[in-house]
Amino acid sequence: MASQVAEGQPGQAHRHGVRRTVVVLAIVVGAFFLLPFVQILLMK
Amino acid sequence: MTSGSIRTGRAEPGRGLGIRHAVAAALAPALALFAGFAQANPEPGQLNMTRGVTTWSGEPYFLNNVALGVCVVIGIVVFGAMFIAMFRFRKSRGAVPEKWSHNTTVEIIWTAIPVLILMALAWMATGGLVSFADTTGAQMTIKVTGYQWKWRYDYVDYQGKPVSKVGFMSRLDELSDKTRQLHSGLDPYAVTTDGYNTYLLNVDKPLVLPIHTKIRFVITSDDVIHSWWVPSFGWKMDAIPGIVNSAWTNINVPGTYRGQCAELCGQDHGFMPIVVKAVPQEDFAKWLAAQEQANAPAPAATPAAASTAAAPAGHG
Amino acid sequence: MAHEATHDQHDHHHAPQGFFQRWVMSTNHKDIGTLYLIFSLTMFFIGGSFAMVIRAELFKPGLDLVQPYFFNEMTTMHALVMIFGAIMPAFVGLGNWMIPLMIGAPDMALPRMNNLSFWILPFAFALMLSTLFLPGGGPAGGWTMYPPLSLQSGSLAYVVFSIHLMGISSIMGAINIIATILNMRAPGMDLLKMPVFVWSWLITAFLLIAVMPVLAGAVTMLLTDKYFGTSFFNPGGGGDPVLYQHVFWFFGHPEVYIMILPAFGIISEIVPTFARKPIFGYRAMVYAIACIAFLSFIVWAHHMFAVGLPLGADIFFMYATMLIAVPTGVKVFNWVATMWGGSMTFETPMLFAIAFIILFTIGGFSGLMLALVPADFQYHDTYFVVAHFHYVLVTGAAFAIMAATYYWLPKWTGHMYNEFWGKVHFWCSVVFVNVLFFPQHFLGLAGMPRRIPDYNVAFANFNMISSIGGFLFGASQLIFLGVVVHCAFFARKKAADRVWEGAKGLEWTVPSPAPHHTFEVPPVVRDEELAHGHVND
Ligand code: HEM
Numbered sequence: 001m002a003s004q005v006a007e008g009q010p011g012q013a014h015r016h017g018v019r020r021t022v023v024v025l026a027i028v029v030g031a032f033f034l035l036p037f038v039q040i041l042l043m044k
Numbered sequence: 045m046t047s048g049s050i051r052t053g054r055a056e057p058g059r060g061l062g063i064r065h066a067v068a069a070a071l072a073p074a075l076a077l078f079a080g081f082a083q084a085n086p087e088p089g090q091l092n093m094t095r096g097v098t099t100w101s102g103e104p105y106f107l108n109n110v111a112l113g114v115c116v117v118i119g120i121v122v123f124g125a126m127f128i129a130m131f132r133f134r135k136s137r138g139a140v141p142e143k144w145s146h147n148t149t150v151e152i153i154w155t156a157i158p159v160l161i162l163m164a165l166a167w168m169a170t171g172g173l174v175s176f177a178d179t180t181g182a183q184m185t186i187k188v189t190g191y192q193w194k195w196r197y198d199y200v201d202y203q204g205k206p207v208s209k210v211g212f213m214s215r216l217d218e219l220s221d222k223t224r225q226l227h228s229g230l231d232p233y234a235v236t237t238d239g240y241n242t243y244l245l246n247v248d249k250p251l252v253l254p255i256h257t258k259i260r261f262v263i264t265s266d267d268v269i270h271s272w273w274v275p276s277f278g279w280k281m282d283a284i285p286g287i288v289n290s291a292w293t294n295i296n297v298p299g300t301y302r303g304q305c306a307e308l309c310g311q312d313h314g315f316m317p318i319v320v321k322a323v324p325q326e327d328f329a330k331w332l333a334a335q336e337q338a339n340a341p342a343p344a345a346t347p348a349a350a351s352t353a354a355a356p357a358g359h360g
Numbered sequence: 361m362a363h364e365a366t367h368d369q370h371d372h373h374h375a376p377q378g379f380f381q382r383w384v385m386s387t388n389h390k391d392i393g394t395l396y397l398i399f400s401l402t403m404f405f406i407g408g409s410f411a412m413v414i415r416a417e418l419f420k421p422g423l424d425l426v427q428p429y430f431f432n433e434m435t436t437m438h439a440l441v442m443i444f445g446a447i448m449p450a451f452v453g454l455g456n457w458m459i460p461l462m463i464g465a466p467d468m469a470l471p472r473m474n475n476l477s478f479w480i481l482p483f484a485f486a487l488m489l490s491t492l493f494l495p496g497g498g499p500a501g502g503w504t505m506y507p508p509l510s511l512q513s514g515s516l517a518y519v520v521f522s523i524h525l526m527g528i529s530s531i532m533g534a535i536n537i538i539a540t541i542l543n544m545r546a547p548g549m550d551l552l553k554m555p556v557f558v559w560s561w562l563i564t565a566f567l568l569i570a571v572m573p574v575l576a577g578a579v580t581m582l583l584t585d586k587y588f589g590t591s592f593f594n595p596g597g598g599g600d601p602v603l604y605q606h607v608f609w610f611f612g613h614p615e616v617y618i619m620i621l622p623a624f625g626i627i628s629e630i631v632p633t634f635a636r637k638p639i640f641g642y643r644a645m646v647y648a649i650a651c652i653a654f655l656s657f658i659v660w661a662h663h664m665f666a667v668g669l670p671l672g673a674d675i676f677f678m679y680a681t682m683l684i685a686v687p688t689g690v691k692v693f694n695w696v697a698t699m700w701g702g703s704m705t706f707e708t709p710m711l712f713a714i715a716f717i718i719l720f721t722i723g724g725f726s727g728l729m730l731a732l733v734p735a736d737f738q739y740h741d742t743y744f745v746v747a748h749f750h751y752v753l754v755t756g757a758a759f760a761i762m763a764a765t766y767y768w769l770p771k772w773t774g775h776m777y778n779e780f781w782g783k784v785h786f787w788c789s790v791v792f793v794n795v796l797f798f799p800q801h802f803l804g805l806a807g808m809p810r811r812i813p814d815y816n817v818a819f820a821n822f823n824m825i826s827s828i829g830g831f832l833f834g835a836s837q838l839i840f841l842g843v844v845v846h847c848a849f850f851a852r853k854k855a856a857d858r859v860w861e862g863a864k865g866l867e868w869t870v871p872s873p874a875p876h877h878t879f880e881v882p883p884v885v886r887d888e889e890l891a892h893g894h895v896n897d
Pocket residue numbers: 504616617619620662663681682684685688723724725726727728730731736739740741745748749752753756757
């Protein structure tokens with residue numbers, strides 16, 4: 001599997017950038033999921 | 045050019061009437077196709093929104109016509125340019141592509157002109173919105189409650205005096221209800237009242253209201269969200285459980301006005317119409333007195349008695 | 361399988377694995393793109409068959425075919441399937457196929473996640489569609505799922521779970537696209553040299569990441585309200601049903617732009633190609649997309665003008681909504697200016713693109729009318745709104761997807777589709793779609809509410825016209841299916857690498873059909889190969 005993913009994969013440097021992008025975006029996703037709950041609690 | 049078959053004899057309140065009418069007149073040709081069809085109730089082949097019959101209902105009608113006219117004009121310009129381009133700049137006519145790909149001046153122009161048009165539209169719409177929001181000074185209050193799948197009307201006060209115990213349910217009339225059953229074999233075209241087809245637009249007991257009276261509606265629901273809508277009044281307002289919304293109307297013309305629930309409320313959402321019977325003030329006072337009397341002795345009004353009493357002006 | 365990945369095999373369309381390996385285990389952006397597109401087309405026909413039921417029942421007054429509850433299931437499912445099953449996956453499929461090719465990347469940044477994003481979808485939709493066959497039936501409260509009505513449905517949990525799955529799929533897809541565009545561009549492919557399609561997807565992906573989690577939150581609250589005794593939206597327990605609508609439309613309005621921004625990108629690729637002239641105002645096009653995306657977050661309550669908002673809120677949301685018309689107008693004007701002075705030919709992709717520009721603009725016009733609050737008090741929840749969103753979604757989003765299919769199909773399959781039948785498909789579609797939806801404006805103006813199974817006879821004539829248009833439009837899509845299947849399996853005419861004379865961009869520098877692996881070595885990007893390489897505006 002691992003080498004199959006490696007096919008067409010970018011080099012190490014790219015991978016590093018990808019990892020950072022994904023982490024940041026995942027945090028954004030989490031924040032937006034919580035947004036409606038926070039909003040509703042604040043309005044109570 | 046506008047009022048069609050309904051003459052209200054009264055201009056809508058709000059700002060900028062002069063400009064509005066000038067704009068409307070300028071757009072008359074564009075609207076001519078649509079303008080002759082303003083009606084109180086839906087008509088076969090109706091093409092445009094109703095002008096309505098209240099002091100305020102001209103606002104949406106006017107905005108609709110102006111906005112439509114503006115869109116038609118912009119459409120003619122833009123699509124016209126497109127068709128000219130498609131004709132002139134075809135490879136088969138030997139057109140050679142130009143190299144340019146931007147032009148600051150025209151870009152500024154076609155950003156600025158829409159902004160100006162939108163500002164004019166926004167200004168007009170704001171006037172209508174402000175006058176709608178003003179529910180003060182009402183001479184009468186009606187409470188409307190939505191149920192799955194019927195409406196309840198309670199008369200709260202009239203001319204400053206509380207009304208006691210006048211309230212009733214209003215639901216789809218029996219003939220429509222029989223006809224609308226799946227495979228009923230009955231003909232929707234046969235459901236008529238006073239020569240009009242009232243299939244799905246008729247109720248057992250209409251809401252009776254006086255004309256020339258500012259009426260405040262307080263609207264709520266007992267179960268899911270519904271929306272109370274009579275097109276001739278120019279607005280709809282959601283009936284939401286736990287929330288009381290308000291709106292107002294002031295009817296100019298006696299008549300029967302029909303509407304429907306406008307928010308999906310379950311399987312019979314299509315079958316909870318609204319019928320308003322607008323009558324002169326004297327008739328209304330008499331009707332109200334009769335209702336109060338009929339309901340006073342027996343706390344729970346019998347539906348049969350109430351439904352005959354509810355028809356003062358030859359309904360049914 | 362693991363060893364084959366050394367791929368010293370020559371570049372060819374065929375992949376060396378078996379069927380299961382190739383399609384189910386795929387991590388190849390082209391194969392996954394194909395899967396998305398096939399899935400989308402399947403959903404388009406399933407959702408379309410629901411629409412046929414709706415139009416058949418509305419063919420004439422009186423209930424003739426289905427019970428009202430089933431009718432409501434059909435409207436609800438039609439919308440959910442078309443939005444989440446047909447339009448969105450089609451754009452993801454196009455993005456998967458084309459973004460790496462357009463920016464010179466070997467694949468998506470996260471190929472395994474790509475596989476997962478796709479394979480979640482069939483399960484999500486199987487779950488959702490299965491409710492139609494369960495006792496109690498499917499969801500029938502509208503795709504907007506307003507409580508308290510939606511809480512009355514026995515299938516709520518199924519729908520919420522499948523929406524969670526679709527949301528996860530979309531979010532993963534969006535993360536993948538952003539990571540690809542930001543990290544994997546070939547050297548020399550600066551952000552402001554990227555094709556507009558890539559830009560539109562980058563911005564759309566940010567919208568997805570911001571709003572899909574909000575939808576997930578909203579439906580989770582529905583679930584806990586129904587099954588776990590919370591009262592987020594239950595007035596009996598101190599909750600507020602209107603709050604749901606605010607949260608839903610905070611998702612919902614950006615969602616409608618999620619379904620149109622990639623379409624803007626597609627049209628911005630196709631029009632310059634067939635006008636043989638660079639796009640007018642490249643930067644303005646990109647900024648307009650970004651501007652629309654930003655504004656889409658502050659207009660949500662224009663779907664709620666009838667709930668009794670405070671006056672100030674009505675005014676704010678009205679002005680903000682009207683503002684969107686400005687960047688939208690800029691886009692339309694720029695497409696027209698791109699055509700002006702060009703050297704145009706009218707192959708099927710261009711025909712669809714031109715129809716898009718005109719008919720989407722008509723949908724924008726009705727949108728502008730809807731934004732005027734006093735008028736919306738009349739329009740809201742009528743067939744006028746139905747006409748509006750079908751003009752922007754069918755003749756907008758769906759036409760753009762069809763345009764893109766014709767445009768890139770030769771690159772995908774290596775063969776030309778049949779131009780004659782493509783044109784037949786176009787003319788049938790463009791005529792019948794207007795027969796179908798234009799009369800719905802009149803119905804709404806005359807007072808016909810949406811989401812009703814039966815109506816007064818005054819609405820009979822236009823409903824019948826609309827239904828006839830609907831059946832014919834539906835049938836016309838079988839031509840589309842035929843053209844695509846023919847092109848994929850039976851067509852003989854080989855496609856050139858640069859399929860269209862005026863086409864620019866890296867995707868046209870690889871062979872047709874695009875080999876299984878492309879750009880394993882980053883290409884040398886030469887500005888004159890790009891559609892916008894030299895453009896300074
Ligand atoms: C000029 C741009 C646009 C404006 C000003 C606009 C405005 C509006 C307004 C005010 C409504 C609410 C109408 C009502 O329910 O009373 C609406 C509904 C809707 N719009 Fe637009 N719109 C625009 C473009 C679009 C686009 C591009 C799409 C999607 C591709 C779209 C999809 C929809 C949908 C799906 C609904 C109905 C949602 C529902 O109630 O189920 N609109 N639009």
